[in-house]
Amino acid sequence: MLDIKFIRENKDLVAMAAKKKLIKFDVDELIKADDKRREKLAAVEAKRAEQNAASEKIAKVETPQERLYMIEQMKAVKESLQKEEEELKEIMKEWQGLMVQVPNIPDVSVPEGEDDGANQEIRVWGEIPKFKFQPKSHTELMTALDMADFSRGTKVAGFRGYFLKNDGARLAFALWQYVLDMYVEKGFTPMVVPSLVRREPFMGTGYLPQSEEDLYKTQDNDYLSGTGEVATMGYFMDETLEKAQLPMKFISFSPCFRREAGSHGKDTQGLMRVHEFFKLEQVVLCEADHATSVVFHEELTQNAEQMLQNLGLPYHVVVNCGGDLGLGQVKKYDIETWVPSENKYRETHSSSYFHDFQTRRLNIRYRDADGKLKFAHSLNNTALASPRILIPLIENNQNEDGSIRIPEPLQRYMGGRETIFR
């Protein structure tokens, strides 16, 4: 959400933002609704002032006759006030409905473009492995080594279901442990956060109302979160922080659930796109300053890159184009890791910053040095999404005989072994 004052003063900027993000949004409609809101609010407040003044008088009046007379008079005022309040309520509803659709302004450095095809590569790391044999897919490799079971996965859990077994399961735990350790060392606060989350944090983070169809909903009207970001941001909802507490960095672990409603035909095999997975997510709250946000954005991206480098996985970083940005994102980098069986990079991390878009919706403020309350800035990036990360990890480290080299940092979590083989 943006400040309505800001929107009024920068309506061209907001219109451009919507255009760049390919989001259908009519600023003029909002301004009109806001004009109506302001006018009605002023009228209602004037009436309330009248009523308050009269009530005060009634309380002081001595004679019962006078009292009854004044009460009789106020009944008329009350009636017209109620009518106006009713109208105001309607106007507010329309206004709020529009306000939650206002896109955040993308950074000038965000390239124009419709979809991920227009994302621009900004960095490449690592050598793409040249196999002297036809590299196998992670599905083949893992099935052959009994690290995963996809047919029983679908038998039990339905479409996109999977089991991790044996070294597949161990490798997942090794990665969680390794990555958690790495972030704790960097000063991140580790958390295990809820996935079953109420509506408000989803509204606050910007997943609702826009992406309702991508979320699982329970019979109690809670939702299953697709990322630990939702609960982690919700943690400080409606709270006022001290400036000295900032920045705060969290590494949040949670199961993640995604309906993948809009991607039925895509990645139907294997671990690429599953309904249920686990994620360690980096979340940062920092002071309300663009330059600070930018510094942390680079830092969060760097953290993820460092992990990939330590594991020896080739990747590149792309800056996402306007059309590939979410409603609240100012700028986003995707890190895509090399997947040999597809002969291309696939997204494993997504790093973005929001300025105060989320914190305004969530009402997360802090007291600045001058005593003023400000909405904090928020950022997040994947630290590790598992099992998706197993795809590049396994495929890039495969040997001709179908065995898998275990990257050095993970070996201590895998019983000191260097290789997974039959």
Added chain:
RNA sequence: GGAGACGUGGCUGAGUGGUCGAAAGCGCCGCACUCGAAAUGCGGUAUCUGGGCAACCGGAUCAGAGGUUCGAAUCCUCUCGUCUCCGCCA
């Protein structure tokens, strides 16, 4: 799942229909006293919002949403949350 109690400012806690944005205490800030500190005394200490250069004036907020009333922290309904007892349970 059943029965009951409760939700007030940074904290403790008073307030059961009108002068209550809210007593008192604690905390915090300023001033006085002091060489300094403690103690003491005096004063100040919520947020959002509309108008105004400002002083200031108006509106809203006592978990949240509705309702009754000329008037609600106070009465009624629902929701959320906390606590106690019983039941169930990894």
